[in-house]
Amino acid sequence: MKSFFYSCKQTLSRAFCLSAALVCLCSSNSAWALFSDDEARKAILDLRKSLATTQLDLQNQIDALKTENAKLRGKVEELEKQGEEINTSQKTYYQDLDNRLGNFEPRTVTIEGVTGVMQPGEKKAYDDALSAFQSGNLKKAEDGFSAFITRYPKSPYIPLALFWSGNSKYANKDYSGAIAQLQGMIKRFPEHPRIPAAMLTLGNAQLESGSKVAAKKTFSEIISKFPDTDTASKAQQLLTATK
Known part of the structure; x- marks a missing residue:
């Protein structure tokens, strides 16, 4: 240069x-x-x-x-x-x-606002059950979520497992089982972001089981607690259609 x-x-x-x-x-x-x-x-x-x-x-x-x-x-x-x-x-x-490493040792994670220790194999068990639900294998999904809830009771995935378990039971027309599962989730995790959707499924399960009074109450609570949301709009439509 x-x-x-x-x-x-x-x-x-x-x-x-x-x-x-x-x-x-x-x-x-x-x-x-x-x-x-x-x-x-x-x-x-x-x-x-x-x-x-x-x-x-x-x-x-x-x-x-x-x-x-x-x-x-x-x-x-x-x-x-x-x-x-x-x-x-x-x-x-x-x-x-x-x-x-997460597959071999416990680690602390936060899932949709819930923090907890995730055990080895825990995420795979949850993902397998969710995949079964998404693919339409509802019986396998229900069994998978039930097994997950029993095996990992303190998992940060528990709110989601309860939510999808309730939806799986509802899709399988096990309305009483869906009501019990979703009510348990709502009571244990009242601030969880899935609560509006859980309440909507709960109201539908109550309606399908013949509990119109309970269903109307659930839909009204959704409208009151979560105004100006898509879930509240759906609840209003269901409430209006319920006689």
Whole structure:
């Protein structure tokens, strides 16, 4: 790089000298006295040619410098991209490692506002039951959530397990079982974000079991406790339709 700038410096110096000579030759009366017209014209043409060549050399060197800078920028961008990829890879690695460790040792987690110690295998048991519910295998889901609640009574997933267990029972037309499960969840976790949805399912289960008075009360509580929500709107529709 130093040799490159030194070359540029020499080229500029040569261009300056040629320009100065051309100016002196054109402006000095004595210069015309020393040369004949043809010689003077030839000298001027030679100077112009040399100057043009020098300018071309200088432009070529400038273009080469621009190309070199572009290459350097490309290398810098490539290194930055590689650095980002390494950081992403490390985050993925440590996250995967953390998940793997979670399968072998207890750890404290917070699930939808509920903090507790999750035991090894606990999350998989919950996920398996939820997957069964989502795929429509309601009997397997109900059995899975019931087993989960029995095995992990202090799990931070318990509110969700009770919620989905109640929904599984309701979908299986076990209305009394759904009512008991959902009422238990509402009583134990009154501030849980799933309470409005749990109450809506509870009201439907009460309605399906023939307990219209209880269902109306549940729908009215939803409207009172959770106004201006989609759940309250649905509760209002059900309340209006219940005679």
